[in-house]
Amino acid sequence: MVGMEHAWLLPTLPFGAFVLLLLLGPYLPRRGDWLAVGAVAASFVLYAFMLADLLGALDEGPFAGVASGIDWLRFGTFHVTLGFLFDQLSAVMLAVVTFVGTLIFLYSTGYMKGDPRYGWFFAAMSLFVASMATLVLADNLLLLYAAWEGVGFCSFLLIGFWHERRSAAEAAKKAFITTRIGDVGFLIGIVLLWREAGTFNLKEIFEFAEAGGYSREYLTLAVLLLFAGAVGKSAQFPLHVWLPDAMEGPTPVSALIHAATMVVAGVYLVARTMPLFDLADPVALHVVTALGLTTVLMSATIGLVATDIKRVVAYSTLNSLGLMMVALGSRDVTAAMFYLFVHGFFKALLFMAAGNVIHATDRQEVTQLGGLAAKMPQTAAAFGVGVLSMAALIPFSGFWAKDAILHGVSEHQNAAVTALVAFSAFLTAVYMARLYILTFTGRPRDHHAYEHAHEAPPVMLLPVLALAAISVVAGFWAFDGVGEALGFPGSIGKFVFFEEPVELKFPSAIAVASIVSVVAGLAVAGWAWWGEARPAQLLAQRFRPVYQLLWHKYYIDEAYQWVIDRIVLALGRAIAWFDRVVVNDTGVDGTAGLAAFSGFELKFLQTGRLPNYALAIAAGALVAAAVVLAVRV
Amino acid sequence: MEWAVFATIAIPIGTCLLLMLVPYRHEEQVRYLAVPKLGPLPDRLPVSGRYLVRYLCLLSGTALFALSLLIFVAYQFEDGGYRFELRLDWLRDVAFLGDNGISFHLAVNGITAPLILLTGIVIFTGVFISWNIDYRNKDYFVLLFLLVSGVYGVFASLDLFWFFFWYEVAVLPMYFLIAIWGASTNFGSFVRTKEYGALKLVLYLVAGSVLIFIGIFATFVEAGLGTFDLPALATVAYDETFQKIFFPFFMLGFGVLAGLWPFHTWSPDGHVAAPTAVSMLHAGVLMKLGAFGILQVGMALMPEGAHFWAPVLMTLGVTGALYGAVSALAQTDLKYMVGYSSVSHMGYVIMGLASMHEIGISGAVLQMFAHGVMTALMFTNVGALYDQAHVRDMTIFGGLAQRMPRHAAYWAAAGLSSLGLPGLAGFVAEVLIFIGVFKAGYPWAGALGILAAAITATYILRMLARAYFGPFNERWSFLKEMRLGEQFGGAVLVFFLVLVGMWPFPFIERISASVKNLPGITQ
């Protein structure tokens, strides 16, 4: 019987598919897409068995996960054991990776059909799933880091999948380098943690930290550096700039990597290392909250004006990621993981539905869409479910998760933070509703695109509809009854928690506030954009500077570009110039030149006349004699 | 197995001699035979002299690769001591020489085994890369194999006299290889001729050898044993002041060849001027001789001196790592970019050595291997492109990945290993170096080193995005995929990159067993 001890097989399956596709891809029927889909589906099945095993173990009392490992490196006292750890946290994350992954793979067989690099797409996607599963299952920081870089690399490959487009190539580069900047901190943090504890194993590090092995300041520095990695990967301010650009990749990539799985790896990392954050100075969690909140507000406001359908969804992803970080900043692992869980479904749904629109119309700008609900009703309905989930309207799944976060925030943070989070819920409702209204209702703005639009083929539609159904119901896991019926010990709070099981509560005050703000948001969006409504344009003209600021995404990209052009590249050029002119031409060639010059000048001493030489010899002999005499005396 | 170690030196020299016998004509008009009495051989041979040279070299390269692999695999000892020892007396009881005097003393330990393997890989692939060299290819291969014999000699020699001898044998053919088969480059505002690159390289390295020579003789005299035998010299406890004065001779003398900042400028110019296979050998193997010398001679003989100078070495290493990376960022010439990246990666090696910590030094040795393979792959790629396009300016290319997908994939593999992507060799080595550096108490150096790895990512991806991705520039529509030989060589190199990245155990096991035996390192 397969169980938790087979965790290693989970990444191995898609990795095997990757290797096979890489080597044999062109020779397989259908370029081997069935191999990739089959591998991911098989890992989902394996996951189901592992989950059943885990639930069985949970019944028998406290459980901390099963780990297995192999020696990867060994020095006298220094071992690196690469192991896989399966516990509740990884179980929730893997549910999203394998299940949503399978649906997206299926969807891709339709979406990518006819692409010249069809086989390569599935190879890279398989590699991604393998890396992501490794990341989630890693029981030590080194393997986690390795997988972390691995998913970043796959993201690079897949964002740049259509690399003949300059923008795609640039976006891929930007994504990799931006996250890499965060990873510098991440790796330093890992080494700092190792330096004192002498191990990379997460559990041993936690034990070491609880025993007081790290000084408080040291630990604070280390976790902040870890968080730097999370900031890069989860696209938090100020390293968020890569995520919107990453939409240059094919839509299934955006759905899988830049919505459901990879970008939440940062959230997962912080949740995983929460014991360390807890022991560190509170300032660490304050930083998490602050950056999360900044990301939330920034992305929500930019979402109000962005016009690219995928980019708006990307900004909503930033919004959600920030929200999860705020929850983690409030030490509320359950709420963050709950949101992560449902977010995986409805965000993938939003992207795939948006993908259907793009596939049907070949347009991405909402200014060229409109009225598509008539042409593609099922997609529109599914997209609507996604929008309402994202906007967190009761009883869609987003509502329960977001209320859990709001509840956690209100308990741990001050009123201002809570108010800002609630306000962001209002903004979210506004821009999500705006996106739906502009895309699916009203009059078509580009008739050519509208004429050609058609409902997606079944292979692309069914996964969307399945996700829509799940997005409606997934939130009910907040209730003990639902959880128990599914075989869990109760609600998600009793399955995933930090320190002790959590009873998820939905106090009426918060629920009402949330519902009111969402409904208000939907209403405002309807007022501003519905039908022939003009208020949005009027507002944009009235508050032109604000509109410009949002349209230019707070000028952060421009600022970075300026820094790169004027400072980083200038520094590079300065050093290259220094190397050539000062070190080489002056230091090296200068020395050589000096030797040549002195040789040139000194050669005139060679007159060629015998008496001169004779005189020099005689004078030299006299001087030598004088020196000998003087020294002797 | 002693014969295998001996053969790694004997085979390249034998190849040189055999090649000299190959009947050959350099120009159409002149026809001369090395063995006149045998008559007009070319008519009797099934292949022309040009191809005979190639096949001989292929044979010899394959044999060297197999032998190196054999030595690497056969070296499996927990205690990390010297094995496969071969000792032939050469000079003894003469003048100032004692009983042992100078002997032809060869042996292999866990540090040299991977480096010998590296040499085997690089010369094996180098033959494939050089397959199409037409101009005087006999002379070219004679010099190339002479150089390789020197490299093997340095790695295997346990006698300082022979160590120095082989060191010079490895360096000097470089001059002719670059000056005759190299390429001059016009950068508009300035010109770098191949003669300039060759001259600078050789002058620099000879200047380094002068320091080494002084160091060797000072050690010889101070020890007073009348022998140049390295293990014998290592048994002497040298005076601390002596160590402090003379360690810098080894540190800087070998450092020059290791591309130690600020004595690195010969390296980018030399790489750029050199033909592809020579760049591969040069950056891939020769620069390692320098770092190896610091470890094998400097640190093994003078642990206290090394300890005293370690902070300086660490500073120079970090400076080199950052400086090389930032300089590479500003380059538009592909080969200069690779050249500066070599400076940067050798900076990591220096950092690992300077950590004086078991893990750091093991990481440094592994980095020598990893960088050797990776940079060989990079030069293969540059060469493959340059042979067709005759330019190396990355800004004028675009979308080459559509035209040469495999070529782009090889570039990506090399580049990703260089920026430390897990699963490829560079990552393992770099992480070990950083760990050692942090553990040894230089957190600032480790942090800056990790930052340099991020800068590496920037210049590598910038190059890929510019030259290989984006819309295809129709001007290059005549370009074809890499030659099969180049593809094969690249595949061998990629294989080793992935092997070390995924399964570094066999390498680390050998390296760390021997590193543990070094005096004066912490564990």
Added chain:
Amino acid sequence: MIPIQHFLVLGAILFALGVYGVLARRSAVLILMSVELMLQAVSINFVAFAAYLAPQEFRGLIFAIFVITVAAAEVGLALAIVLRLFRNRATANVDEVDTLRW
């Protein structure tokens, strides 16, 4: 017995004459002769020292014989050069022969 100083003074005078000759003369032949004078001055010193310091041994005398031999060989060679020079340039004035310079 004649004091050694006499020999040494004679040697010094001969040597000084030789130096003067080498420096002041233009003719290659005369320069050669001056060189011979210097060599003989040295020989006188050798012989004198040999006789006064170690009369039983012949080291100094042997040196003198060596000097004479070398001088003879040198003159043979040098005169040949001078001869060739004169044939080519029709002069033995060393000031006019300065081709061997930068």
